[in-house]
Amino acid sequence: MGRAFNTAFSLAASVVEHSNRKKAIKRIGKVNEANRNIQTLGSTNVDQLLPSNYQMGNISISGGNLDVRNKLIVQNCRQDVSVGIPTLVIHEGNYGLEKMLQMAFSGHRYFRLINDANPYYDPIFRLNDTELGHFVSDAAPSDHPIDSAGALYVKALSSLLRKKGITPYMRMLAGCPHNSINSIIQNMEASGIITTDEANAYRNDIMAGSNSRADIEYFFHQIELESSVLAWKSNLSRCTSIFECILRNGVMSIDVSSCTKLNQLSLIATEIEHCSRNSSPFRVIVDATSIFGNEKFISTLKNASSSIMWTISSPDIYRMIGGGQGELSTWLALSHRAILFSHGIKTSELLSAELGDYEHIDVVGSKAGNSNIGSIGFHFGHNSSYSTSSKRERVLKPEEIEGLRENQFIMLDNYTSLLSQGVII
Numbered sequence: 001m002g003r004a005f006n007t008a009f010s011l012a013a014s015v016v017e018h019s020n021r022k023k024a025i026k027r028i029g030k031v032n033e034a035n036r037n038i039q040t041l042g043s044t045n046v047d048q049l050l051p052s053n054y055q056m057g058n059i060s061i062s063g064g065n066l067d068v069r070n071k072l073i074v075q076n077c078r079q080d081v082s083v084g085i086p087t088l089v090i091h092e093g094n095y096g097l098e099k100m101l102q103m104a105f106s107g108h109r110y111f112r113l114i115n116d117a118n119p120y121y122d123p124i125f126r127l128n129d130t131e132l133g134h135f136v137s138d139a140a141p142s143d144h145p146i147d148s149a150g151a152l153y154v155k156a157l158s159s160l161l162r163k164k165g166i167t168p169y170m171r172m173l174a175g176c177p178h179n180s181i182n183s184i185i186q187n188m189e190a191s192g193i194i195t196t197d198e199a200n201a202y203r204n205d206i207m208a209g210s211n212s213r214a215d216i217e218y219f220f221h222q223i224e225l226e227s228s229v230l231a232w233k234s235n236l237s238r239c240t241s242i243f244e245c246i247l248r249n250g251v252m253s254i255d256v257s258s259c260t261k262l263n264q265l266s267l268i269a270t271e272i273e274h275c276s277r278n279s280s281p282f283r284v285i286v287d288a289t290s291i292f293g294n295e296k297f298i299s300t301l302k303n304a305s306s307s308i309m310w311t312i313s314s315p316d317i318y319r320m321i322g323g324g325q326g327e328l329s330t331w332l333a334l335s336h337r338a339i340l341f342s343h344g345i346k347t348s349e350l351l352s353a354e355l356g357d358y359e360h361i362d363v364v365g366s367k368a369g370n371s372n373i374g375s376i377g378f379h380f381g382h383n384s385s386y387s388t389s390s391k392r393e394r395v396l397k398p399e400e401i402e403g404l405r406e407n408q409f410i411m412l413d414n415y416t417s418l419l420s421q422g423v424i425i
Helices: 002-036 066-082 095-105 129-139 148-163 170-174 178-190 196-208 210-226 233-238 242-247 262-278 295-302 317-321 325-334 345-354 398-402
Strands: 038-044 059-062 087-091 111-114 251-255 282-287 308-314 337-340 357-368 383-394 408-413 418-424
Touching: 002 357, 059 066, 059 317, 066 087, 066 095, 066 251, 066 282, 066 308, 087 095, 095 111, 095 251, 129 148, 129 210, 129 262, 148 170, 148 178, 148 196, 148 210, 170 210, 178 196, 178 210, 196 210, 210 262, 242 251, 242 262, 262 295, 295 308, 295 325, 308 317, 317 325, 317 345, 325 345, 345 398
Parallel strands: 038 418, 059 308, 059 337, 087 251, 087 282, 111 251, 282 308
Antiparallel strands: 337 408, 357 383, 408 418
């Protein structure tokens, strides 16, 4: 009887202990979740992540599938249009994105689609002579620089063309007969198109920039070779530029086919830089697999003035920027909002480190006692003791990022320091 009573008492005590232990562990689990601080959004739409009538800063979109990234880009454009922000989209042969942009903005007051089939891009057509000279000097690659004297040379070429009633454009300057410039000046002087003083001024500028002539020829040759989107003489009436898009508060898409075309991308970056000095805010969206290697373009975005807001979209942000952990840290830190989908284990590891860590509480149990007490096998005489210990753990482990389901995302908002998780439907 006494033994039975002891066994029953031990059973009751164990049940109470187990119940209290479960409650304590549950409370600790809630503390861990609170420390982890991830907001659950559940199923959501792209317009909830990038809401209209709300001006947003820089955005990073990485991972997942192409379709969901395209939807986010188009919604980003809608968001900008709703608050009057002109938007430039630069992409690498993303025809699905082009179709979605056409459907969304075909009725917009200024929407231009620039690609191989629509070669209407010309950044210099509406510049004056001085602006054109500086533009070419700024756009020249670092291994073939064009100095201020070279800018004078280009300015003189531009002015001579206008004297003949011709508006300079990129493809025309690429075919300039440099060996005949002095003969052209002489003929224009003889025919009275320019005065003797003007002719001498042109000769002086051409002579001053003669050392840059090879670099000028190289610049225009490479641009023409790389860029199939430049306007031709036959379609100059429809030519446009980034400046024109911003001036008309429009939306423009440029298919660069590949960001490895360094001179073409530098040309676009130079126009973006020039526009940032003289215009109201605008957004540059870059959808690419990689921009690594084009320092000018990267610098234009990374060191952008308050006039430029950017969005970068890629299957893998780490590979896109081509840098180490420090580069990834910089881009994420510059992002107002980062929307991250599933990635490979390498990038998941780097992203996990960037998303930070938290104080995690572990419950540690130990047992001691007489294993003979409790004849029915529950061993109630054992004395259990539990203690807690804390350690730093990643808010999101690499395997959690790698294992995100289709369209499941993590969103980091640097304005609020809030981390969210949800699924785009």
